[in-house]
Amino acid sequence: MESVTQERPTTPASVRSEPIPEGGPAPAPKTGWLMEWFTHWSIERRVLAGFGLVFTGIVVISAISYRNTAILIENSLLDTKSHELVQLLDSVGEALGAAESGHRRYLVTGDESYLISYRTVVEQMPDYLRYLRSLTGGGLEQQARVAALEQLIAKQLRAEAGAITQREKRGYDAVRHLALSGAAKNELEGIHHLMMELDSAEQRALLLRVAQSAGSTRNTIALLGLGALLQLMLLASVYFLIHHDVTERRRVATELQSRGELLQAANKELEAFSYSVSHDLRAPLRHIDGYAALLSKAAGETLNDKARRYLQTISDSAKQMGQLIDDLLVFSRMGRQDMLRTTVNLDQLVKTVLHDLRLDLQGRTISWTMHPLPEVLGDPAMLRQVFVNLISNALKFTATRPETKIEIGANKRNPAEVEIFVRDNGVGFDMQYVNKLFGVFQRLHRNDEFEGTGIGLANVRRIIHRHGGRTWAEGALDQGAAFYFSVPLARASR
Amino acid sequence: MTTIKPILLAEDNPRDAELALAAMEEHHIADKVVVCHDGAEVLDYLYCRGVFASRQHGNPVVVFLDLKMPKVDGLEVLRTIKNDVNLKPIPVVMLTSSREERDLAQSYALGANAYVVKPVEFHQFIKAVKELGVFWGVINEPPPEYSERIK
16 A cells, blocks of 8 residues: 655646646647647637737728828818819909900000909919919929910910000001900910810819729728727637636536545545544454453463463554554544644744653753744644654654754745755665655564654655645665655745 | 442443453452443433343442444433433443544533543553542542432
8 A cells, every 4th residue: 555656855846827738639620720729828828819919900900090081181181272273263264364355445445444454464463373383282284284374374464565565656556456356366275275274184183082082981981890890700709718718617627626525525435444443443452452461360370481472472462553553543533634724833833842752852862953943834733743753753763873963944945835854863764765754654664673653754744745735855874864844834925 | 328339331342341340350349330231221221121120229320431332322322311310410431442533522512521542451451440440439429319319
């Protein structure tokens, strides 16, 4: 009945929150390798990846929407300019027309009042033209047309100015043909033609932009819809994954619980069995010892030395077995007893243990090395038992030494746990058998070397395991031994 | 005190009973001991019925009670004794192999006057039984007989 598990002072496996991939990748094969690869991710990574994708989607869609809106705003500005241009062209055309007809009437009549609109045009034309240029800021074609228009208008105005001068100097007859056909007739036609071109080009651009704006708006709406859909899908899949994971965890938890219950029931049965066996074994032992004693009393006189020794051996064996059963009962009780969890001052505890062991210390030369011990979390009575067993062991196995050296101390390996050790300069043990040390009824020494039932260290291990700690030992033959155990600290900050 | 008050020993195991008697023999109190072999017999004795219907009335000076007994176990007998006004004053000493906390707690909760674990070693056993017999049978002043005082 070897229950010793490998327990060397290895670093404890780090606690991980990932779901245990029990029995390999279980999910349905139809989801493919991608899904399989994905399910190997931890829940945190999955959620993070999901939200990362959603976030990227939102950023991309926002950027595209922003660009589209910027285009819309720019187009509406251009539209305003185009409408102004068209209006301006109308006014310019009208003004030029009015000036031309006024000018011709003047040529006919010589009445200067007809020249008012002409003079106004001459005055205002530079402003009109500047305005026109500013409105055609973007398009090269339109700019070229405006430049040509400027030249033609200047030409026409010059021709008209020339006609007016002739009329003033030489009278009606000199300018009659001009009055009939109009000065700079070709230019005027060119002007009208150019203005129509300007107008129609601007209208075309306007129409194009309207179409572009409408397209862009449609685009944005579609994109936003798509984005919303995408995000919904991603959120849904993230939810699904979390849900899947949680369900899996719940299932594992339920299974663990049911297994725990089974284990507990089995354990209880075993404890009841061992209790009953130990209990019922005591009665016949008492009888063996009792009747042996009665026999030696009744027939003591008639027995020879050999027979008396036989009787003594019967008696001794019964007592030894009684001790074994008592130890077994203690061991069994350690496993069942309800455990306290309070702060235990180990310094104090060791002091009381040494006081209790003072009878064993009598007549011994012992040099103690006591390092300060921390406060730990646990059951005071059980931890006391641990120290009693370890110190008794140290005393027992150093009994053959002229001077006994025992050292008790603590190493803090991490903030939550402390290692306690009890070291002696006794007979030690061969590391080859280290795994047998903590087993029930496992002994490394013959009974005539050192007495014992082999339950002490098993009890130590059982108690420490119930505290969530570990036990291990180091030693060498004839060079002493050190026994270690770890227990949770009372305050993690210490 | 005209009659010698008996010591009642409830012990289902005849060997344990014999060893106990052998222990008391050494102090010459064995003849005062009445041995019952199960819980039912103990109750028959205390209520003067069955095989004990014709016994002389009066309570024993002490009852030594084993826990594990056939028919009616020790705790059941203890409960009956401590729930009966006339039997309640009888000192009851649990004499058992069990060192279990649960057994101890239950016994005291039911009103046991003492709890003794039978030692495996015979000399210790003899010593324990002898001391118990002497203390409860000789040294201790038993309660006055209720049937005489209370009408």
